[in-house]
Amino acid sequence: xxxxxxxxxxxxxxxxxxxxxxxxxxxxxxxxxxxxxxxxxxxxxxxxxxxxxxxxxxxxxxxxxxxxxxxxxxxxxxxxxxxxxxxxxxxxxxxxxxxxxxxxxxxxxxxxxxxxxxxxxxxxxxxxxxxxxxxxxxxxxxxxxxxxxxxxxxxxxxxxxxxxxxxxxxxxxxxxxxxxxxxxxxxxxxxxxxxxxxxxxxxxxxxxxxxxxxxxxxxxxxxxxxxxxxxxxxxxxxxxxxxxxxxxxxxxxxxxxxxxxxxxxxxxxxxxxxxxxxxxxxxxxxxxxxxxxxxxxxxxxxxxxxxx
Amino acid sequence: xxxxxxxxxxxxxxxxxxxxxxxxxxxxxxxxxxxxxxxxxxxxxxxxxxxxxxxxxxxxxxxxxxxxxxxxxxxxxxxxxxxxxxxxxxxxxxxxxxxxxxxxxxxxxxxxxxxxxxxxxxxxxxxxxxxxxxxxxxxxxxxxxxxxxxxxxxxxxxxxxxxxxxxxxxxxxxxxxxxxxxxxxxxxxxxxxxxxxxxxxxxxxxxxxxxxxxxxxxxxxxxxxxxxxxxxxxxxxxxxxxxxxxxxxxxxxxxxxxxxxxxxxxxxxxxxxxxxxxxxxxxxxxxxxxxxxxxxxxxxxxxxxxxxxxxxxxxxx
Numbered sequence: 089x090x091x092x093x094x095x096x097x098x099x100x101x102x103x104x105x106x107x108x109x110x111x112x113x114x115x116x117x118x119x120x121x122x123x124x125x126x127x128x129x130x131x132x133x134x135x136x137x138x139x140x141x142x143x144x145x146x147x148x149x150x151x152x153x154x155x156x157x158x159x160x161x162x163x164x165x166x167x168x169x170x171x172x173x174x175x176x177x178x179x180x181x182x183x184x185x186x187x188x189x190x191x192x193x194x195x196x197x198x199x200x201x202x203x204x205x206x207x208x209x210x211x212x213x214x215x216x217x218x219x220x221x222x223x224x225x226x227x228x229x230x231x232x233x234x235x236x237x238x239x240x241x242x243x244x245x246x247x248x249x250x251x252x253x254x255x256x257x258x259x260x261x262x263x264x265x266x267x268x269x270x271x272x273x274x275x276x277x278x279x280x281x282x283x284x285x286x287x288x289x290x291x292x293x294x295x296x297x298x299x300x301x302x303x304x305x306x307x308x309x310x311x312x313x314x315x316x317x318x319x320x321x322x323x324x325x326x327x328x329x330x331x332x333x334x335x336x337x338x339x340x341x342x343x344x345x346x347x348x349x350x351x352x353x354x355x356x357x358x359x360x361x362x363x364x365x366x367x368x369x370x371x372x373x374x375x376x377x378x379x380x381x382x383x384x385x386x387x388x389x390x391x392x393x394x395x396x
Numbered sequence: 397x398x399x400x401x402x403x404x405x406x407x408x409x410x411x412x413x414x415x416x417x418x419x420x421x422x423x424x425x426x427x428x429x430x431x432x433x434x435x436x437x438x439x440x441x442x443x444x445x446x447x448x449x450x451x452x453x454x455x456x457x458x459x460x461x462x463x464x465x466x467x468x469x470x471x472x473x474x475x476x477x478x479x480x481x482x483x484x485x486x487x488x489x490x491x492x493x494x495x496x497x498x499x500x501x502x503x504x505x506x507x508x509x510x511x512x513x514x515x516x517x518x519x520x521x522x523x524x525x526x527x528x529x530x531x532x533x534x535x536x537x538x539x540x541x542x543x544x545x546x547x548x549x550x551x552x553x554x555x556x557x558x559x560x561x562x563x564x565x566x567x568x569x570x571x572x573x574x575x576x577x578x579x580x581x582x583x584x585x586x587x588x589x590x591x592x593x594x595x596x597x598x599x600x601x602x603x604x605x606x607x608x609x610x611x612x613x614x615x616x617x618x619x620x621x622x623x624x625x626x627x628x629x630x631x632x633x634x635x636x637x638x639x640x641x642x643x644x645x646x647x648x649x650x651x652x653x654x655x656x657x658x659x660x661x662x663x664x665x666x667x668x669x670x671x672x673x674x675x676x677x678x679x680x681x682x683x684x685x686x687x688x689x690x691x692x693x694x695x696x697x698x699x700x701x702x703x704x705x706x707x708x709x710x711x712x713x
Contacts, residue, residue, distance in 0.1 A: 231406075234406070234410055235410055235413040238410050238413070238414050238685055238688060239414070239417075239681070239685045240644060240646055240647030240685065241644075241647060242647035242650055242651070243647045243684045243685065244681075246666075246681075247677065247681050250669050250677060251421060323536065327538040330538050331540060335651065335654065335666065347540075350540070350544065357548055361548055364548075365545075365548075368544065368545070371538065372536055375536040375538070376532065376533060379532060380532065383532070
């Protein structure tokens, strides 16, 4: 995800700013958050390969242990106990925090990356078609999106998970559905500003079909603003998943997720704040990273905004 | 007036769609609601009784008609668990939610206006950059994390305020405000960022206008120019967003009310979800959605009366 974003920015830079001398750099405001996200993705992908206890394994002797405590626990895939240092401590029933964080990242990332994809594909297509054809199609799409947007997002999300039941595929679908209207709006607004431009007229004059114009002329111009929007969407959806799992309405236990970890630490907030604060900090850093990357990319494609 | 007519038409359409959707959410529920309501240990006779009570034995269109007719009289049905009328339950909890939203907005504005003015005045200096960075960090904190951080520092470590609990207004304003302070702060410390950014950007635009240069030439002090000349013309979008945020806040208060054990509408909705009380869930969602639509409509309207360009420009997008 981050990789393609960078490639696209590079391509946009080469095309759009070729005439100008001044080169825009991505800078540390981009690379630091990108590095953090890379680390989280790497950790989530390799979670099963480290010599660590499984996220459900319990060390009854070390409950809510401070980071750095050494205890005896079965490592993943083994049956006998071995000595292990809990780098981030254990939670309040004695499970390794680091292991749970890495496995929990899978839930956050799966939802944070797959749901926006659904939203962008469906919403983007609807928005582009509505903005290009105008008239009836446009009216219908805008009206439908208005109705969905009429529900406050969290209330609608609660309703959907309430009816479908909490499971990972259901959550991905529900959050994907919720991100359709906003994506459609972004796509439509950008299509409207492109659809009357000379190069579209030229393509029409050359007898190009609607499909050709949509795919070759409109979509490439709408893609970049949508991508920037996607970064902010990822941040919003990670928070949404965290909120749901904090309420106990996300992936059912024992699957760890960051929101669940934060919630579970609540009862020991006074005695062992690290059980709550470590997953909370990881979640905030991840959300902040997506926000920063989104902001950086936006100022690259829209220099007016960044001068303010 | 044509503008108003079109807006009204759209309002009626959205409200109609919202009510239908809320009805369908329950009507199209997979499985037999009656079984879910009474639980797995119930006798067939009990299931039949619940089915009759909910009217599940009749066709869906008939139920929809009856539901709409009751709705028109303000009747949202009766809770399956407590037998309390849902509309009364919502109304009795509404003041708590309203107070929470109002306090949160007041604190957010109190933070956003001075900082927004300061940042615009010191554009791109270190103070501007520092506030912007702090804003970015705070807007990335999920509300429930902000609530826990505040509980941990202010309530548990410093012991200044109670961690949870609710004291009604009738038992004294001071005690009441003490229980609302942390919940309101948990929302305000995130919401102020949007307001501040908006005011700052609009203010930077205003500060480039001729009348500001004129005021400077007259030798007026900076604070006078900023507060008496520049603030009012710059606060236009701030006021709009304030109105629109009220809408989003209705949904956002759900989690804050649940963390701080405040008996508001959001908590009612959550209790309904956890006890699988479909009638309460349906009523709360409908109430929140309609309130949200109405508020957005009113904000839209006041906005267009304040700025005639909107009325002429018409369609959004």
